[in-house]
Amino acid sequence: MKVKVLIFGQLKDITQSASFEVTDVNDTNEIIERMNNVYPELKKMKYLVAVEKEIIQGNTILRDNFTVALLPPYSGG
Amino acid sequence: MPATKFKNIFIEGPVTPAFIAEKILAHQDKVNIGAHSIFLGQVRADEINGKTVTAIEYTSYEEMALVKMHAIREETFSKFELTCAHVYHSLGIVKSGEISLFVFTSSPHRRAAIDACSEMVERIKKELPVWGKELFDDESYKWKVNN
Numbered sequence: 290m291k292v293k294v295l296i297f298g299q300l301k302d303i304t305q306s307a308s309f310e311v312t313d314v315n316d317t318n319e320i321i322e323r324m325n326n327v328y329p330e331l332k333k334m335k336y337l338v339a340v341e342k343e344i345i346q347g348n349t350i351l352r353d354n355f356t357v358a359l360l361p362p363y364s365g366g
Numbered sequence: 367m368p369a370t371k372f373k374n375i376f377i378e379g380p381v382t383p384a385f386i387a388e389k390i391l392a393h394q395d396k397v398n399i400g401a402h403s404i405f406l407g408q409v410r411a412d413e414i415n416g417k418t419v420t421a422i423e424y425t426s427y428e429e430m431a432l433v434k435m436h437a438i439r440e441e442t443f444s445k446f447e448l449t450c451a452h453v454y455h456s457l458g459i460v461k462s463g464e465i466s467l468f469v470f471t472s473s474p475h476r477r478a479a480i481d482a483c484s485e486m487v488e489r490i491k492k493e494l495p496v497w498g499k500e501l502f503d504d505e506s507y508k509w510k511v512n513n
Binding site: 295297299339342347358359361362363364365366 | 388405407417424425426427429430433455466467490491492493495496497499500509510511
């Protein structure tokens with residue numbers, strides 16, 4: 290299974306990359322765990338998680354080709 | 367530009383006064399309108415720790431923002447008696463003094479136009495996945511925080 294992970298705003302300062310392809314993950318918790326292992330600084334950051342452009346509240350099961358996004362607090366306008 | 371069935375709201379760089387004037391002019395043939403309400407968000411040259419903001423660089427999760435904006439628009443139309451509503455938000459660099467957000471609502475009557483415009487601005491700031499990076503005169507930056 291392949292999932293796309295998008296990174297925005299100040300989180301991108303940590304990862305340096307705006308997009309990742311992650312394989313063999315079942316849910317959003319696994320994605321976050323993996324991201325935290327590679328980028329420990331992320332653990333300190335506040336952000337929301339969106340799956341397929343919808344904000345999720347808790348751990349969410351993923352399907353092939355889903356897009357997961359890590360969204361720090363919005364500051365548009 | 368992402369492929370989407372939703373109306374695009376993003377423009378590269380600042381919203382120019384000429385663009386705003388053009389949009390006002392485009393409503394002159396809609397004679398059932400009695401009131402327009404316009405909100406213009408301008409980039410402030412804030413001073414933070416002795417450094418001055420020279421510009422804000424905007425980025426967005428565009429696809430999600432357009433889905434969200436569509437929902438905000440639908441909800442606003444069902445709540446207020448609106449003839450039309452237009453929203454434009456900048457992406458990329460907008461210098462201090464330039465316009466980065468343009469919200470334009472029209473209605474037969476002023477109350478609906480004003481209230482709808484105000485509500486849309488609040489929701490845009492709160493709910494659209496857009497991020498502003500405040501750029502300083504010494505080339506450092508700070509991520510903007512919305513109140």
